[in-house]
Amino acid sequence: MAAALIGVLALQTAATAQAQAQEKVTLLSNWYAQAEHGGFYQAVAKGIYKKYGMDVTIKMGGPQVNNMQILVAGQADFSMGYDFAVLKGVEQGLPLVTVGTSFQSDLQxxxxxxxxxxxxxxxxxxxxxxxxxxxxxxxxxxxxxxxxxxxxxxxxxxxxxxxxxxxxxxxxxxxxxxxxxxxxxxxxxxxxxxxxGYPPYGTTIVTLQKTVATKPDLVKRFVKATAEGWKSYLEDPAPANALIKQDNKNMGDEQLAYAVKKLKELKVVTGGDAAKQGIGIMTDERWKKTYDTMVSTGLLKADVDWHKAYTTQFVKDMHVMP
Missing domain, CATH: 3.40.190.10 (Periplasmic binding protein-like II)
Structure with a gap:
């Protein structure tokens, strides 16, 4: 009995330590909760973030929310982003960096x-x-x-x-x-x-350059868990959809089902480079095309150091295959 009691206490202590070790992380979304955020919500709903030692809170964005400003102010650890906005931010001296992506193409x-x-x-x-x-x-x-x-x-x-x-x-x-x-x-x-031929990625993962420099392990875990969340969401979206409807009362089952169907049809998560290199992958070639597009259309100065806008270090060897 004594041995059994010691065993139970050891398990309880381990569980408590694991709970205490969960690192609190805040993610800011780029709009009201929807299927386009499904991978992130799935990683919460299925405990994937917790598996990687994170207690993640998703805060909804919206039309009046300036995501990059909130991120730079330190009020979120990560934000769903967009290549054009990050490149423009780098031009303006903001310490932003894209560390992964949800979609291999913009949904626009x-x-x-x-x-x-x-x-x-x-x-x-x-x-x-x-x-x-x-x-x-x-x-x-x-x-x-x-x-x-x-x-x-x-x-x-x-x-x-x-x-x-x-x-x-x-x-x-x-x-x-x-x-x-x-x-x-x-x-x-x-x-x-x-x-x-429109080149940017869609619903990217953006953080600060200092976060990459000082907390690379956190960034790696967050990006990997999110990629696994997207894989899981496309297999069974129900857990994430329940959370999405909690956050966005205007989102119904019919529209969620329709959106998931379109994500699969367009293969924005699993197609392109992701088909061979894994969900969340980004490449230098694609970022160069986005930079060239912005410069050629007058949206970005040619002397911007576009390499500062992203890093592939967290996705190149991740290999979360569809």
Whole structure:
């Protein structure tokens, strides 16, 4: 009995020590909770972060949240990010660095009516572009196909102008606007910008350069656990979706299911370089293409040290295979 009691006490002590060893980590999301955040929520729901010694809290972002500012202020350890924003931040002297990615391509694209065959067929169309698009994909699209600012009008995240005018096209995400259009019975096409060569990654993992320098083991564990979260989410999204609905009361099961279906169809997590090198992989070649795109469209100064915007040290040997 004494031996058994000692054994129980030892197990309790080990469990307590493990609980105390969990490092508290805050992740800031880039929008309201949704399927595009599924890998992160899955890593929480399935205890994957805890397996790697982390107690992770996800704080929701939104349209009024400046993620990079909050990160630099030390109010979060990691943030979901975007290559253009990080490169621009580096240009402005912000100590940001991208350490991994969720998606091998940005999910931004164009929703058109059914008669439009491709992105190159918009010369007689009115194109709805949000403010964020003006400083990211719109200069790239103009340069690629010869479109002009005279064609563009402001996108206010209201689909009625699109429904009312068959000559109007608009920016869209496959899991959001396309879902709304289909629910309304509209016949629409969707063209992912990445399939026409738009180079940035999507929903990246961004932290501070000092975090990489002083806590490389934490960064490595967070990136690895997140990649495993994405693999798990695509296999069974239910645990993460339950947490997503808790954070975002407006997110329903139908839209979550639709979004997961699109993530799988477009292979943004598991396709591209991830198919052979693992989920979360980034390459120098892709970052160079993004830098070149920004410079050629006037969004970034050519003398920016673009290598500061990312590091592949945490993903190159990770090999979380789809």
């Amino acid at each position: 694209g164009m929703m058109t009516h059914a008669d439009v065959p491709n992105l190159g067929a918009l010369k007689d169309k009115t194109i709805l572009v949000a403010g964020s698009g003006q400083s990211s994909w719109w200069p790239w699209l103009k340069a690629k196909y010869g479109y002009t600012d005279a064609q563009s009008k402001a996108y206010t995240f209201n689909l009625q102008p699109f429904f009312a005018d068959p000559n109007t096209v608009q920016q869209a995400y496959p899991s959001s606007e396309l879902f709304q259009a289909e629910k309304s019975g509209a016949k629409a096409n969707f063209f992912l910008f990445a399939q026409d």
